[in-house]
Amino acid sequence: MQLQARRVFRLSGTIALTLACAYALQLPLPFIAPLFALLLTAKPGPPMGWKALLRLVLVVLLTLGIGLLLVPLLTYYPVSAILIVGLGLYFSFHLTVNKGQTLVGAFLTIGFTLISVAGTASFAFATTVIQSLVLGIILAILCQWVVYPWFPEEPAPAEAAATRPVPGEQSSWIALRGMLIVLPVYLLALTNPAMYMAIIMKSVSLGQQSSLVTARSAGRELLGSTFLGGCFAILFWMLLGLSPNLWMFFLWMLLLSIYFAGKIYRIIATRYPASFWTNVVMTLLILLGPAVEDSANGKDVYAAFFVRMGLFVAVTLYAWLAVYLLELLRLRRLKLAATESTLC
Secondary structure, three states, rough: OOOHHHHHHHHHHHHHHHHHHHHHHHOOOOOOOHHHHHHOOOOOOOOOOOOHHHHHHHHHHHHHHHHHHHHHHHOOOOOHHHHHHHHHHHHHHHHHHHHOOHHHHHHHHHHHHHHHHHHOOOOOHHHHHHHHHHHHHHHHHHHHHHHHHHHOOOOOOOOOOOOOOOOHHHHHHHHHHHHHHHHHHHHOOOOOOOHHHHHHHHHHHHOOOOOOOOOHHHHHHHHHHHHHHHHHHHHHHHHHHHHOOHHHHHHHHHHHHHHHHHOOOOOOOOOOHHHHHHHHHHHHHHHHHHHHHHHHOOOOHHHHHHHHHHHHHHHHHHHHHHHHHHHHHHHHHHHHHHHHHHHH
């Protein structure tokens, strides 16, 4: 089997197996586990070992624990706490963009936003979210260990070089952009943590898109992937309604994951980059997970879905506007600097 085909089946098999195990084991917030399966498996390579997994869990606990420390500050000193969150978000995106520490930056962002917001609702809810994140990571790695021997990498080193961090002033602008995308959504979520938890996850995923610099590419990729993810979420829900059980949930996720992985690894021809299709899958999972929870609790699934989808689109439009305005300011600053240097 070709290397790219093995990568497709490895990624899709890990996502589907993680999803099935998370719901079978009745983990708290089970839809988070396949998100980590996507993030940890999309990059080609063997899964991490026991020692690396223990180090990762320790890093996750330390970074997410920051959110618990912010809860008393949000209660008694909200302005100071929000300023700390803003600085923390900038530092987190700076680690992602300038230092190449994607996982550490992502978990710091989640700690500053998702955990602190959950803690304002109740401390028990915040610890439940941390528990679901840690268990989701462990389950995703365990499923990687199961799937990888069937679809291993080539023994030769990877043909592509590792992605280099974005250098210079541009990385500062991208970090600032990520902070400006997430912070307003964070403030909104403080008004109703239970309602806006999913939209925080969406805003964090949008802020992590460090490769999008131009307004045109940002609009096409962010907004297009959000709409497409919503359409696939509706399609998935309709297909699952034909036979709503865990086996069909696993099989439909496996089928769609094979299609998306084919797009990500370019076995299926596409005009969009891998980040576009990764964002589609993330949007699908973030929308689908709460829909399953709503169905189990007897809520109106379609009404809740369209509310979430409307919020996702609103956040994406805001992210596009932030990219456009910051790019406009950056280009104007570069033109002024070039003019001053010419005059001198």
